[in-house]
Amino acid sequence: MRDVAVVSFAQWRNEREHQGSPNGIEMLVPTMTEAVEASGIPRKEIGFWCSGSSDYIAGRAFSFVMAVDAIGAWPPINESHVEMDAAWALYEAWVKIQTGEVDSACVYGFGKSSAGELRRVMTLQLDPYYVAPLGPDSVSLAALQARAGIDAGKWSERDMADVAARALSAGAKNENAVRRTERTVDELLGLDYVASPLRKYDCPPITDGASVMVLAAGDLARDVCSRPAWIRAFEHRVDTQNIGMLDLTISNSAAKAAAAAGVTDDRLDVAELHAPFSHQELILREAMGIGDGTEVTPSGGALVANPMFSGGLSRIGEAARRIHDGTADRTMGHATSGPCLQQNLVCVLEGE
């Protein structure tokens, strides 16, 4: 296996409603310029470009093609796309480098959720025979999961509010968050339900955004970056898409991905978890065995900014940033996809 590192990361300042088109070009041009310049690799020398986005968020087919303008695709480039969070585009780019075909890659994700009705868009990812026709939206499904955990005695509404309050405190310190006001647990519990037992801050905010990351292999990474964030493990697993067959109070795929990636609580300084709903952080902590010695989602995560299709990449980016700035030696970025933590990806990073 080749040594591959994250050498730079940049994100658009997340917004509740971006005043630009859904093709993301206005967000990507400056963000990509920032990430590529910070990488130290000339744009035309980057070996592979890979993006993550969704036509269903944009409301049109082939929506990601417009975004390719941000790259400057002449002479012709080696490019790919996943209809998933860009964390999976990062995985494809990492594999591409492992094949030896290229030594560097630029990965980007973007989405303008505010253009449509996100909760209904997400219904379309469900099993088309038995589940999607019932029309369950993403918030209602998460509420079913939260309720299942409460009924099983695994967590309480107060535990969920605790997660939300900590996220809001982190968001207050993060200029990329769209929720920047701290609130106490009691304040949060005093709010009405959005979808019982979920209250407003148990759910993620609608967010428009984009992020860009550059990977480089071996000596190239050492040449361009003073402290590369080396990818030591990169695993992803999937549970069945048939939601009626899952025990919603756990996430097998998260547990398996974390185990395969060798994640143990003792050795992680930081774990950036992609948990769009507050109870999901509790499920992930348990599934991945994350203990009290690890700083969990110091950015505030999806509860303070949830740019769809770049949010997972941004968890890995935040984890890499802590290696780059020297404040951590071993970190983990997690990304989730599908309803109720159905698919999970884990990326473990280390400084040398």
Added chain:
Amino acid sequence: MTEPVTMITTPMELTYQYTVGPVETQFQRRLKEGRIVGQRCPVCQHVYVPPRGACPADGVPTEEDVELPDRGIVTTFCVVNVPFLGQKIEPPYVAAHILLDGADITFQHLILGCPADEVRMGMRVEAVWKPREEWTFSMENIDHFKPTGEPDAPFESYRHFT
């Protein structure tokens, strides 16, 4: 005895608000004034119409406005013979790629005003605008392009668009 269910139809509907980006907004506002304004890339100097958020070859914003005439040439075309649902014009008619004088990229529009089989590559055309009071924020302010009758452009002048 009930029949087995072999097919279900589950219609789904989503609504979106499409927001035009700043560059397209400016382009469309100028169309309402009867002007076609492209933009030039500072690196490769190509003029794009309609202008886009970035030059696709260089990945940098195009910021310099370039006023363009409403005349140019046909670089390639297609004769539409097949009727389809929602068709607004009766076939045969011609959809063509038009290279305006001074532009470095073509856009698609209609050719009317001559029999479909007379349309050819290199044919010089000019816009036929709708009445001013019908103008809106759209390329549809130009109803179609028609031949000007001038000699065709030499193939070498537009070869790289074919």
